[in-house]
Every structure is written in structure tokens, then in C-alpha cells.
Amino acid sequence: xxxxxxxxxxxxxxxxxxxxxxxxxxxxxxxxxxxxxxxxxxxxxxxxxxxxxxxxxxxxxxxxxxxxxxxxxxxxxxxxxxxxxxxxxxxxxxxxxxxxxxxxxxxxxxxxxxx
Amino acid sequence: xxxxxxxxxxxxxxxxxxxxxxxxxxxxxxxxxxxxxxxxxxxxxxxxxxxxxxxxxxxxxxxxxxxxxxxxxxxxxxxxxxxxxxxxxxxxxxxxxxxxxxxxxxxxxxxxxxxxxxxxxxxxxxxxxxxxxxxxxxxxxxxxxxxxxxxxxxxxxxxxxxxxxxxxxxxxxxxxxxxxxxxxxxxxxxxxxxxxxxxxxxxxxxxxxxxxxxxxxxxxxxxxxxxxxxxxxxxxxxxxxxxxxxxxxxxxxxxxxxxxxxxxxxxxxxxxxxxxxxxxxxxxxxxxxxxxxxxxxxxxxxxxxxxxxxxxxxxxxxxxxxxxxxxxxxxxxxxxxxxxxxxxxxxxxxxxxxxxxxxxxxxxxxxxxxxxxxxxxxxxxxxxxxxxxxxxxxxxxxxxxxxxxxxxxxxxxxxxxxxxxxxxxxxxxxxxxxxxxxxxxxxxxxxxxxxxxxxxxxxxxxxxxxxxxxxxxxxxxxxxxxxxxxxxxxxxxxxxxxxxxxxxxxxxxxxxxxxxxxxxxxxxxxxxxxxxxxxxxxxxxxxxxxxxxxxxxxxxxxxxxxxxxxxxxxxxxxxxxxxxxxxxxxxxxxxxxxxxxxxxxxxxxxxxxxxxxxxxxxxxxxxxxxxxxxxxxxxxxxxxxxxxxxxxxxxxxxxxxxxxxxxxxxxxxxxxxxxxxxxxxxxxxxxxxxxxxxxxxxxxxxxxxxxxxxxxxxxxxxxxxxxxxxxxxxxxxxxxxxxxxxxxxxxxxxxxxxxxxxxxxxxxxxxxxxxxxxxxxxxx
Numbered sequence: 001x002x003x004x005x006x007x008x009x010x011x012x013x014x015x016x017x018x019x020x021x022x023x024x025x026x027x028x029x030x031x032x033x034x035x036x037x038x039x040x041x042x043x044x045x046x047x048x049x050x051x052x053x054x055x056x057x058x059x060x061x062x063x064x065x066x067x068x069x070x071x072x073x074x075x076x077x078x079x080x081x082x083x084x085x086x087x088x089x090x091x092x093x094x095x096x097x098x099x100x101x102x103x104x105x106x107x108x109x110x111x112x113x114x115x
Numbered sequence: 116x117x118x119x120x121x122x123x124x125x126x127x128x129x130x131x132x133x134x135x136x137x138x139x140x141x142x143x144x145x146x147x148x149x150x151x152x153x154x155x156x157x158x159x160x161x162x163x164x165x166x167x168x169x170x171x172x173x174x175x176x177x178x179x180x181x182x183x184x185x186x187x188x189x190x191x192x193x194x195x196x197x198x199x200x201x202x203x204x205x206x207x208x209x210x211x212x213x214x215x216x217x218x219x220x221x222x223x224x225x226x227x228x229x230x231x232x233x234x235x236x237x238x239x240x241x242x243x244x245x246x247x248x249x250x251x252x253x254x255x256x257x258x259x260x261x262x263x264x265x266x267x268x269x270x271x272x273x274x275x276x277x278x279x280x281x282x283x284x285x286x287x288x289x290x291x292x293x294x295x296x297x298x299x300x301x302x303x304x305x306x307x308x309x310x311x312x313x314x315x316x317x318x319x320x321x322x323x324x325x326x327x328x329x330x331x332x333x334x335x336x337x338x339x340x341x342x343x344x345x346x347x348x349x350x351x352x353x354x355x356x357x358x359x360x361x362x363x364x365x366x367x368x369x370x371x372x373x374x375x376x377x378x379x380x381x382x383x384x385x386x387x388x389x390x391x392x393x394x395x396x397x398x399x400x401x402x403x404x405x406x407x408x409x410x411x412x413x414x415x416x417x418x419x420x421x422x423x424x425x426x427x428x429x430x431x432x433x434x435x436x437x438x439x440x441x442x443x444x445x446x447x448x449x450x451x452x453x454x455x456x457x458x459x460x461x462x463x464x465x466x467x468x469x470x471x472x473x474x475x476x477x478x479x480x481x482x483x484x485x486x487x488x489x490x491x492x493x494x495x496x497x498x499x500x501x502x503x504x505x506x507x508x509x510x511x512x513x514x515x516x517x518x519x520x521x522x523x524x525x526x527x528x529x530x531x532x533x534x535x536x537x538x539x540x541x542x543x544x545x546x547x548x549x550x551x552x553x554x555x556x557x558x559x560x561x562x563x564x565x566x567x568x569x570x571x572x573x574x575x576x577x578x579x580x581x582x583x584x585x586x587x588x589x590x591x592x593x594x595x596x597x598x599x600x601x602x603x604x605x606x607x608x609x610x611x612x613x614x615x616x617x618x619x620x621x622x623x624x625x626x627x628x629x630x631x632x633x634x635x636x637x638x639x640x641x642x643x644x645x646x647x648x649x650x651x652x653x654x655x656x657x658x659x660x661x662x663x664x665x666x667x668x669x670x671x672x673x674x675x676x677x678x679x680x681x682x683x684x685x686x687x688x689x690x691x692x693x694x695x696x697x698x699x700x701x702x703x704x705x706x707x708x709x710x711x712x713x714x715x716x717x718x719x720x721x722x723x724x725x726x727x728x729x730x731x732x733x734x735x736x737x738x739x740x741x742x743x744x745x746x747x748x749x750x751x752x753x754x755x756x757x758x759x760x761x762x763x764x765x766x767x768x769x770x771x772x773x774x775x776x777x778x779x780x781x782x783x784x785x786x787x788x789x790x791x792x793x794x795x796x797x798x799x800x801x802x803x804x805x806x807x808x809x810x811x812x813x814x815x816x817x818x819x820x821x822x823x824x825x826x827x828x829x830x831x832x833x834x835x836x837x838x839x840x841x842x843x844x845x846x847x848x849x850x851x852x853x854x855x856x857x858x859x860x861x862x863x864x865x866x867x868x869x870x871x872x873x874x875x876x877x878x879x880x881x882x883x884x885x886x887x888x889x890x891x892x893x894x895x
């Protein structure tokens with residue numbers, strides 16, 4: 001993998017972790033999204049980066065003819081993208097409701113609440 | 116041992132008789148609540164008592180056949196895949212136990228219905244009790260090693276239900292859990308021991324393992340097997356230092372105590388030792404450990420029993436003592452000792468069950484269970500008093516009861532045993548103390564002046580007095596006709612455990628033997644103890660106070676230590692703050708990657724900075740810049756805008772490296788995510804810095820190191836050897852098997868369609884949850 005892409009993956013992971021370690025609920029959810037991008041790109045890289053050969057069987061063939069990009073990680077990532085969207089959406093609604101009911105998005109304020 | 120391979124005589128049981136005997140209780144148990152509700156507790160109990168009674172009659176009918184050869188064998192398929200069968204066997208040893216279990220069982224079931232009275236309570240109790248009885252029958256009829264273990268554990272579970280029957284009381288729950296943990300831990304040891312035994316002996320059948328004795332003794336596993344099996348037997352039969360759970364188990368309703376803690380469950384350990392004696396016994400190690408274990412428990416139980424004043428506690432500690440005696444006799448292992456064990460086993464089951472049932476009846480009719488506050492009940496409860504008297508005389512070893520005959524043979528067996536003088540001395544003292552217990556529990560409540568009790572005493576109803584009367588009478592009848600006890604119980608027991616049936620039957624009069632002298636001495640000391648009981652009790656109380664620092668204290672400490680460790684570990688890993696757990700997770704995964712790099716499983720390729728094309732530099736560089744911008748963003752909206760840009764850049768990476776589906780999906784999803792963020796952030800104006808600079812610095816260092824480690828991982832993934840057989844399968848089968856040219860799509864909707872279904876479910880649940888949170892409000 002190109003070194004610059006590896007550095008970008010590291011940056012995504014680091015940013016995601018830093019944001020998730022904040023007390024703000026919004027930053028927590030943002031961090032989760034960054035972490036998801038990093039993870040998806042890492043899996044993508046494990047599959048090997050191939051240019052210009054999507055895993056689509058050409059007309060007239062019955063099998064994929066090498067070289068082709070590995071379809072397996074792509075299928076995994078596709079699922080991951082959709083699920084992380086579901087999680088993010090639900091988390092955002094939770095943040096909204098927490099703010100509405102408790103008047104705060106500071107995780108440390110939520111610890112002792114009983115409502 | 117007289118059993119040779121040549122004499123391997125296998126009798127098939129008629130039909131499935133043993134299987135039916137084992138399963139009948141399990142079938143009848145679920146009917147108990149329904150029967151008690153529709154017929155009432157007393158009549159329901161009486162009807163259900165017919166189940167064990169029928170089983171008892173059946174066993175008595177096939178008994179002679181079982182005693183004729185090596186027993187009746189049955190093999191039923193069970194878990195064939197693992198080579199485990201439901202192998203059953205009825206021989207002399209199993210027959211004695213099975214008759215006691217079903218015979219006393221029928222009396223206890225009858226008693227329990229009337230004792231509990233309330234149909235709901237009685238139904239639930241009898242459900243557990245019958246299930247327990249069936250499990251116990253499974254233990255004693257098992258020939259397969261795994262069969263034995265499964266039923267063994269079932270007795271632990273069902274007795275847990277019975278001890279914790281009054282589950283509203285914390286004391287009951289604690290006692291039940293303690294009994295379950297102690298016996299189940301022993302059960303784990305037993306399982307290991309049995310599996311080793313099977314491996315060493317080359318068979319998973321107890322009957323065949325008896326023939327493999329020499330192979331087992333020379334296998335090098337013998338010591339381990341013996342220790343593990345002893346742990347199982349000692350925990351179940353409440354041997355020192357595991358004796359403490361049994362008196363606590365008195366939290367159970369009295370019928371359960373009478374059944375489990377006198378005649379059956381606690382005897383399972385004794386049964387196990389008897390069953391394995393031909394296989395593991397008669398070695399120096401076996402004799403030494405088992406004899407001393409039993410002797411220690413015998414004496415300790417008697418000493419702890421004497422100062423008790425609560426009826427059930429008196430009986431519980433004396434049961435510990437009697438179990439110790441039985442274990443000691445099996446440890447000695449001579450034919451005379453095995454005869455004594457068989458005789459005492461039967462005598463003890465009869466008098467102890469009777470005394471427990473009497474204790475329950477006294478409690479039931481007077482509301483008092485402290486012997487110091489009871490007295491003179493003989494006129495109010497004459498029938499119960501007579502039964503109690505018979506049982507107490509048997510326990511005290513007074514002629515002409517079975518207890519006397521049994522004690523005679525115990526002394527006869529102990530006299531020539533190794534360390535005889537010590538064993539005899541201890542036995543006399545322990546037996547004298549048991550005489551005191553017999554007096555306190557079976558005589559004292561009924562003699563002297565009538566004492567004031569919470570309820571006005573009157574005779575127990577028939578269902579409560581049938582059991583004690585029959586058990587007491589049986590002790591008398593068998594004591595007067597000991598030859599009958601021999602042919603019914605003891606001969607078969609001895610033939611199974613020791614190999615040869617005894618030459619002469621038990622007899623009442625042995626002449627003026629040393630054993631008779633010892634019996635007389637025991638009675639004299641015992642009566643002296645009765646006379647001096649107030650003094651003894653004061654001395655004993657100090658002892659009992661000291662005993663509180665015994666094994667039970669150690670057990671409690673162990674238990675609370677376990678809970679503290681669990682709590683501390685949970686606090687550390689999943690504490691109150693999400694970010695602590697998160698930081699730990701990041702540190703741990705980083706450590707895995709670093710150790711992979713250090714160990715050489717992951718290798719960094721030579722870094723080639725120059726040849727990467729400009730497009731990749733641009734994409735990567737912009738991604739890094741985006742991350743920096745997100746970290747520096749002063750408003751949430753700015754951070755979300757950056758997230759949108761990052762998403763677009765990731766889309767471009769997918770598009771460049773041959774993943775059109777990912778690019779399309781990512782683009783759509785990213786747009787939706789940004790819209791959602793903006794909608795929510797519209798209501799959340801602040802984006803304040805909440806943590807101190809030092810915290811930010813610490814988190815920044817952690818996050819940076821994590822990022823660096825993940826970069827190293829991304830660089831080195833090329834060095835991982837991947838199994839691409841799945842990819843090749845997908846590439847080849849997509850068109851012929853999945854009828855689609857876009858392989859990624861075929862994977863999602865065909866090869867891994869169930870995953871996609873799960874994914875859709877997650878989306879659906881999230882949508883419903885979000886809707887509920889936004890739209891539904893609590894009333895008011």
C-alpha cells in the first residue's frame with residue numbers, strides 16, 4: 001500500500017480515538033465515524049489495492065479473469081458502511097434526546113442522573 | 116476379588132425395566148403441582164407416594180435376579196455421536212440404595228404433602244422431590260461413567276432447589292447456593308477423575324473397569340484418579356473439611372432434610388466409594404486416606420453435634436458423623452468392615468429418616484424446635500413418641516434394634532484393623548456422643564413434664580406418623596431378625612463391594628466378645644454423657660465457637676474474594692466511564708499489533724515514497740489534512756463539514772481502486788450522515804472544550820501512538836499470508852451459481868444473504884428506535 005494512504009489510515013484512527021475520548025457526546029459520535037472510515041480503509045487495504053479491475057465478470061465470460069480486485073473485503077465493507085450509518089443515526093437521536101431531557105451533552109454530567 | 120473375566124455373566128433386564136425405574140420419577144414430577152391443586156396437598160401427596168412405592172415393589176421383585184449373577188444390565192443409545200450410552204446396572208450395591216431411595220421416598224412423599232399443607236407449596240415441593248428421587252436412582256443404577264456423572268450433577272441441582280425452597284429467606288438462598296457450589300465443585304473434580312479412570316482402564320463402564328484394576332493401578336494415573344474421585348465423594352457426603360454445608364442445608368423443609376440429608380443424597384458419596392472400591396480400593400493409599408478422612412469426620416461430627424439444641428441441627432451434625440463412620444469402614448475395606456458398612460448404612464437410613472420426620476412432626480404440632488424448650492409430649496403425641504423412641508434406641512445402639520446389631524459388627528471390623536486401638540477409642544467416644552444426640556432428639560422432647568409451646572400439642576395426623584412408625588418398626592424387626600437384614604440388604608452389598616458374600620449372616624447374639632464389651636462401654640459412657648449433658652454443652656459451646664473459624668470461614672472468605680475480584684475487574688475494564696474502557700481497548704489492540712511486528716508475524720515492506728502516483732499523494736494528503744482540521748475545529752458544524760469531506764475522499768479512494776459499489780454506497784451514506792448531523796447539531800449549539808489541557812495532552816499522546824501503530828499495521832498487511840480460496844470460489848461461482856456478474860452484489864444477496872438480512876434488521880431496529888425516541892413521549 002502506498003505509504004501516504006497508510007498514514008491517512010493512521011490519522012483517521014488516531015483522530016477517531018481522540019474524539020471518542022472527549023467528554024462531549026457529539027464528539028463521541030463524530031469520533032465513531034472517523035474510526036469507521038479508518039477501519040473500512042484498512043480492510044480495503046488488506047484486500048490488496050488493484051486499479052481498474054472491478055470484480056465484475058466481463059460479458060461473454062463465466063468467471064472472473066485475473067487480475068481483479070478482491071470482492072470479499074468489498075462485500076464486508078459495504079455491510080459495515082450501512083451498519084455504521086444505522087449506529088450513527090441512532091446515536092445522534094440519543095444525543096438529541098439526552099440534550100433535550102437532561103440539558104447536557106457532557107458524559108460526566110450524565111453519570112449521576114436518574115430520570 | 117472373585118469377579119474374573121471368565122465369570123462375566125451379563126443378564127439383560129426384562130424389557131426396559133431399569134430405564135423405566137429411572138425415568139418414572141421424572142415423568143411423575145411435573146404432574147405434582149397439578150395433582151396437589153386438584154386433590155389437595157395431603158391427598159395429592161398420598162397419590163404421588165404410589166410412584167416410589169411401585170418402584171420399590173418392582174425393585175424388590177427383580178431383586179433376586181439382580182443378586183443372582185453380576186446383576187441386570189441395560190444399554191440404551193443416548194449420545195451416540197460421542198459414544199456415550201445410557202448404561203444401567205442393578206446389582207447388590209445398587210439394589211440396597213435403590214430400595215432405600217424408593218422405600219423411604221414413598222414415606223417422605225406421603226409425609227411432605229400433609230406437612231406443607233398448602234397445595235401450591237406442596238405441588239412445587241413434590242415436583243422437586245420426585246425429580247431428585249429420579250436423579251438419585253440414576254446415580255445408583257448408572258453403569259456408564261458419563262451416566263453416573265450426569266445424574267450426580269442432577270442430584271446437586273435438584274437438591275439446590277429443595278434447600279432453597281423457602282426462597283424468600285436470604286438464609287435459605289445462601290445455604291442452597293453454598294451446597295450447590297460445594298457439591299458442584301466436587302462434581303467437576305469427579306468428572307475429571309472419572310474421565311481419567313476411563314482412560315486408564317480403557318472402558319467407560321464401571322462394571323468393566325472392575326476387571327481393569329491392575330491396568331489402572333499401574334497406569335501412573337491412579338493417585339490423580341483417587342484424589343479427584345475422593346474430592347467428589349467428600350463434598351457430596353459432607354466429609355471434613357467440606358462438612359459445613361450440610362448443617363446449613365437444614366434451611367430446607369423438614370421432609371427434604373429427612374430424605375436428602377439422612378438417607379439419600381449425602382449417601383451418594385458413600386455409594387461412589389463403595390462402587391469404586393473393587394476398582395480403586397485396597398491399596399495402601401486408599402486405606403490410609405479414606406480411613407483417616409472418615410475417622411476425622413466421624414469424631415468431628417459427633418463432637419459438633421453434642422452441644423446443639425435445635426432438633427434439626429442435632430440430627431444434621433450427627434449425620435455428618437455417621438457418614439464419616441461409613442466412609443471410614445469403606446476405607447478399612449476388609450470383609451468385616453464392608454459388612455459393617457452395609458449394616459450401618461441400612462440402620463442409619465431407617466433411624467435417621469424416622470428422627471427427622473419426628474422432628475418435623477413435633478415442629479408442626481407444637482411450633483417449637485429447641486429441645487431445651489420441649490418436654491412431656493408423650494401423652495399428647497403417643498404414636499409419634501413411640502416411633503421416636505424406637506428410632507432413638509436404634510441410633511443409640513441398644514438391643515434388640517438394628518442399630519445395636521450394626522454397632523456390634525462395626526466394632527468387630529474395627530478391632531483387627533490397622534491402628535485398631537486408636538480407631539476403637541475414637542469410635543467409642545463418637546458413638547457415646549451419638550447416644551447423647553439420640554437421647555436429646557428422640558427421647559427428651561417426650562419425657563418429663565409437659566412444657567409450654569407456641570401451639571397446643573396434639574397427635575400428628577396419619578400422613579405424618581405413618582413414616583416414623585414404619586421406619587421405627589423396620590429397625591426393630593430387622594434388629595430382631597438380623598438374618599433377614601443380611602439376605603435383603605447386606606449380602607448383596609458385600610458381594611458387590613468386596614467380591615464375596617459373607618459366609619455367615621448377621622446375628623443378634625455373638626457371645627461374650629470384645630465387641631459386646633465395647634458396646635456396653637459405649638452405653639455406659641453415653642449415659643454418663645446424658646447425665647452430664649449440661650456441663651458438656653457448656654464445654655461444647657466454646658468448641659462450637661472455635662469451629663466457626665473452621666473451613667466455613669475459609670469458604671466464605673474465598674467466596675467474597677472471588678466476588679471482589681470480579682467486581683474490581685469489571686470496574687477496571689468496563690467501569691463507569693466509557694472512555695476508560697475505550698483507552699484500554701486501544702492500548703490492548705495497539706499492543707497486539709506491536710507484538711506482532713516484534714515477533715515477526717507482521718513485516719514492514721521497504722518504503723517506496725517516490726513511485727506512488729500523484730493522485731494517491733493527493734488523496735492521502737487531503738485525508739490527513741482533514742483529520743487535522745477536524746481536531747482543530749472550533750464549532751461542531753465545521754467538524755461535520757470536515758467529516759463530509761473525509762467521506763468524499765474515502766469515496767474517491769474506493770472509486771480509484773476498483774470498488775464502484777463501495778464508492779456509490781459511501782457517497783450516498785455520507786450525504787445522509789452529514790444531513791443527520793446538521794439536523795441534530797442545529798439543536799446543540801455548544802461545542803465547548805470540557806477537559807483540562809493535561810487531559811487533552813494525555814489523550815493526544817495516546818491517540819497519536821494509536822494512529823502510528825495503525826499506520827504500521829496498514830503498511831505491513833501486505834506481509835500477511837492470506838487464504839484466498841474463498842475469493843477464488845466467489846470468482847468462479849458468481850455467474851454459474853449466483854447468476855450475477857457483479858460479484859460484490861452476488862455475495863450480498865446470494866452467498867451471504869443472511870448477513871444482509873441481519874444488516875437490514877439492524878437498520879430497521881435503529882429506525883424504530885430513533886422514531887420512538889423522537890416521537891413517543893412519556894405521558895404527562
